[in-house]
Amino acid sequence: MKYKIAIIGSGPAGLAAAIYTGRAEIDTTIYAGEEPGGQLTKTTEIENYPGVIGRTGPELMLSMTEQAQKFGAKLVYETVDDLARLQSEYDGVILAMGASSRLLGVGEERYWGKGFSTCAVCDAAFYRGKNVYVVGGGDSAIEDAWALTKFASSVTILVRKTEFKASKAMQKRINDNPDKIKVMWNTNLKEIRGERVEELVLDVNGVEQMVKADGIFFAIGHIPATGFLSKNSKILDENGYVKTGNGDWPTMTDIAGVFAAGDCVDHRYRQAATAVGMGVQAALDIEKWLESK
Numbered sequence: 385m386k387y388k389i390a391i392i393g394s395g396p397a398g399l400a401a402a403i404y405t406g407r408a409e410i411d412t413t414i415y416a417g418e419e420p421g422g423q424l425t426k427t428t429e430i431e432n433y434p435g436v437i438g439r440t441g442p443e444l445m446l447s448m449t450e451q452a453q454k455f456g457a458k459l460v461y462e463t464v465d466d467l468a469r470l471q472s473e474y475d476g477v478i479l480a481m482g483a484s485s486r487l488l489g490v491g492e493e494r495y496w497g498k499g500f501s502t503c504a505v506c507d508a509a510f511y512r513g514k515n516v517y518v519v520g521g522g523d524s525a526i527e528d529a530w531a532l533t534k535f536a537s538s539v540t541i542l543v544r545k546t547e548f549k550a551s552k553a554m555q556k557r558i559n560d561n562p563d564k565i566k567v568m569w570n571t572n573l574k575e576i577r578g579e580r581v582e583e584l585v586l587d588v589n590g591v592e593q594m595v596k597a598d599g600i601f602f603a604i605g606h607i608p609a610t611g612f613l614s615k616n617s618k619i620l621d622e623n624g625y626v627k628t629g630n631g632d633w634p635t636m637t638d639i640a641g642v643f644a645a646g647d648c649v650d651h652r653y654r655q656a657a658t659a660v661g662m663g664v665q666a667a668l669d670i671e672k673w674l675e676s677k
C-alpha cells in the first residue's frame with residue numbers, strides 16, 4: 385500500500401472514515417481510545433439512524449467496526465497522547481475522538497438507559513405520556529425540551545440561574561408556549577432515586593424538594609476529547625473543539641495532513657449520522673490530499 389494513515393477515535397466518524405480509506409487501499413490504523421465505539425455504545429435502541437431498525441447502539445457500532453476491519457483497518461486499543469508521534473509514523477492523521485456529554489456526578493451514570501439520557505433527539509420517543517425533566521439553560525436544553533413536548537405529557541427545565549443562557553430566539557419558543565414547557569429557576573439536581581428514574585431530589589432556591597419523574601435529560605454542554613492536543617492549540621477553538629477548513633480542504637486542520645471529523649469538530653448537530661458524513665468527507669479529503677502531494 386502506498387500510504388498509511390492513523391485515525392484517532394472509533395466512534396461513527398472514525399469508523400466511517402476507516403471504511404472509506406480502507407476501500408481506497410490506504411493502510412489504516414484506528415486508535416480506539418478510552419471508549420471504543422464512542423457515545424453510541426451507551427444508548428439502547430437506535431431509531432434515528434437511516435436504514436437501521438430494531439438494533440441497539442452497541443450492535444450498530446460493532447457492525448461498523450467489522451465493516452472497517454473487512455476493508456483492512458487495524459484496530460489498536462490504545463489512547464493517543466502525542467499527535468507529533470503519529471505525524472512522524474504516518475502519512476496523515478484523522479482526528480475523530482468525539483466528545484462526551486458533561487455530567488453532574490449525582491449518580492446519573494447508574495441510570496443510562498433507565499430514564500437518564502443526554503440525547504433528547506435520540507430518546508424523546510421513548511417518553512410518550514411521561515413526566516420528564518431537562519437540566520440546562522442553553523440552546524440545547526430548550527431544543528431538547530421542545531423535542532420532548534412532542535411525546536411527553538409534562539416537560540420541566542431545571543435552570544441553575546435565574547435566566548437562560550439560550551438565544552432569544554430559542555427562549556421565544558418557551559415564552560410563546562407557556563403551557564408546553566415549565567421552567568424551574570435557581571434549581572440544581574442533587575440526586576436521582578429509584579430502580580430506574582422515579583424521583584429527583586432538587587435544590588430549589590436553597591431548599592430541598594422531591595419531585596416524581598419518569599426521565600431526566602442533561603443538556604449542560606459537551607466536552608470535546610481534545611485534551612491531548614493542548615500543545616497544538618492553534619487547531620482548537622476557545623471551547624476546545626477542533627477547527628477545520630484549510631485552503632481547499634474543508635476537513636483539514638491548520639496542520640497539513642491532519643484532518644478532523646465528528647463531534648470533536650461539531651458542537652451543533654452531534655448526531656451519529658452527521659458524524660458518519662463528516663468521517664466520509666475527511667476520508668475523501670485525506671485520500672485526495674495524499675495523492676496531491
Ligand code: NDP
Nearest residue numbers: 520521522523524525527544545549603604605606651652
Ligand atoms: P451551552 O454551553 O451553551 O449551555 C450549557 C448550559 O448548561 C448553560 O445554561 C449552563 O448554565 C448549564 N450548565 C453547565 N453546567 C451546569 C451544571 N453543572 N449544572 C447546571 N447547569 C449547568 O451548551 P449547549 O449544549 O446548550 O450549546 C452548545 C452550542 O451549540 C451553543 O453554541 C449553542 O448555541 C449551540 N446550539 C445551537 C442550537 C440551535 O441553534 N438550534 C441548538 C443547540 C445548541 P449557565 O447558563 O449557568 O452557564
